[in-house]
Amino acid sequence: MPVRPPAEIGMSLDEVDTPALIVDLDAFERNLKRLADRVRQSGVRLRPHAKTHKCPVIALKQIELGAVGVCVQKVSEAEAMVYGGVRDVLVTNEVMGRQKLRHLMALAHTARIGVCVDDPQQIADLEAAAAEAGLKTLPVHVEINMGGNRCGVEPGEPALKLARLVEDQPHLSFAGLQAYHGSAQHLRGWDERQRAIEGAADKAALTRDLLAANGIPCDSITGAGTGTFEFEAGSGVYTELQCGSYIFMDADYGRNLDKDGAQTRAFEPSLFVWATVMSRPAEARAIVDAGLKALAFDSGPPLVWDEPSATYERASDEHGRLAVAGATNRLRLGDKVKLVPGHCDPTVNLYDWYVGIRHDRVESLWPITARGAVY
């Protein structure tokens, strides 16, 4: 039983219970359209990452604007997407374990499901599971390490070896390379990000050419995020973009700089945690009802969007302490504020509902059906 929604359709924003995850629908729709338009011009495919929103309603909006499908990180996320109507899902991750593989193969009977590998053992396990499930062919990407030192084999020969092994399996097909450069996304300077992606594209191109020279065509090179997509799109190497956060933005992405050195204006914040001032024990201190269980803090505290005199200073489980500058102090007990999360993805994963707001009214309640889908 999920927790009751914090709002009803038609309510005014003021009446929405707190903390709630609210979406400024106008800003959200502008973000959706802005990326779709830019990608359409570039000629590459867009496959947005659903790990950001975990919501099939949003996935279908992205597809309606031209996306070929979505990415997910987990098998249970793929389930939420397929059960919500998405027909093309790439698991941008390695999948290990019998339970996970059985669930993955079950999905592959009703939707196009891709997956990544970085080890021969994963290929053997995928082959066995696909054969057991009676699948004709499962598309498999080889993940290459772009320098983030997380998953992925090294570019070049190690990737060729795995691609060959995939091609040798009767129930698997080599679908391309995953070349996501995660650690480039939050490099602050535009030039830094550009250089990082030039390096990544070189590694991917080298690997693609090595594969081609060995008779293995590489139809898809997939990667990119909200911080760097323009570079991958223009690289001539990448064929598919995986941006996720662009729909919402967050405080951390907001600190990236554009080419002119100004804070990024590529997209605008559309996701907020709506919180109440629940205690006002001192002039310089306001306590809000949103803490560690209502916001992710791995990329820093949230920004107080609509009250410039206040700074979110410290979180405990259910409380946030705002430092309030005396001179412009407008926050009263019971007031509600919008907080821009430091990091959108793990913040979304704390909520069961998006409360869609337009002109200060609740227009929609979208269930976050992949919340907690961590398997």
Added chain:
Amino acid sequence: MPVRPPAEIGMSLDEVDTPALIVDLDAFERNLKRLADRVRQSGVRLRPHAKTHKCPVIALKQIELGAVGVCVQKVSEAEAMVYGGVRDVLVTNEVMGRQKLRHLMALAHTARIGVCVDDPQQIADLEAAAAEAGLKTLPVHVEINMGGNRCGVEPGEPALKLARLVEDQPHLSFAGLQAYHGSAQHLRGWDERQRAIEGAADKAALTRDLLAANGIPCDSITGAGTGTFEFEAGSGVYTELQCGSYIFMDADYGRNLDKDGAQTRAFEPSLFVWATVMSRPAEARAIVDAGLKALAFDSGPPLVWDEPSATYERASDEHGRLAVAGATNRLRLGDKVKLVPGHCDPTVNLYDWYVGIRHDRVESLWPITARGAVY
């Protein structure tokens, strides 16, 4: 629709899908009993904090062992507890907002519900809501600031003023003081914690005596946590203990020191995140499938419980990077490991199910019905 459980009753632990929140039932039951026994000897009441477990099944086990009821932080948590069979719930927090107050009063028709205040406005709002709901009387605690500078009025006169105001309301009754010293819980040294609670008890006693001198008896002084409960229990001032984390412990509480200077042995870790090594791209690097959406990091990374050669080094949304010492390197692709969360409360809030394990078998699946109950 909550996410499917990661296990079935009777499965072996090895078969449990990952990441999963597993409870070592033997260790958990020893923790439950250990605190219950110690509190029974002390003569004070035990009202464990359900913000830790968010699960009525566990609340009822605590009550069976002598607890008078539970604490919660939020109205929606109180709903989960009352709907799960708990008849006495203290909201150890201020409650602001019309929606919250209506829900709170609805609960007070079927269970004993207490609440805290630190401002005259909250008292006025509670009185209006209680009158509107036709309640006879709602027990109200005045929260005093023990030095953590979160919520709470200052001890002494400011608390007396609020207590009088509560007493003046026809539908409210003054129930006592909340004197929780949160910032003392993780002071590492035993002596430091003892001194901090001596100071807190002095402030609470001073306030209690001032109230008594003004004709307001103070039947309940409630507070204490897992780090300090022995001091509150022996203070002669506190009448009720609010410990929560003792049932699970976590890496952060594990760093507290006992009187002899050794790491605390008061309780033992019983809560783990069960994770799979999903990628093994280099000898010194293992990637597990539990990251920011599977663990809370506000009090540091998790400990790798059953593999001393591995250190959880870095988290991203869905991945954890373990640094593995070469010489004793036993971790293979597909292996599963137990991680002790840095902080139990916000980690629990990420999961829908506890997987109870005894002798490496799944004995129980308990729904975490207050997960996401942040309103």
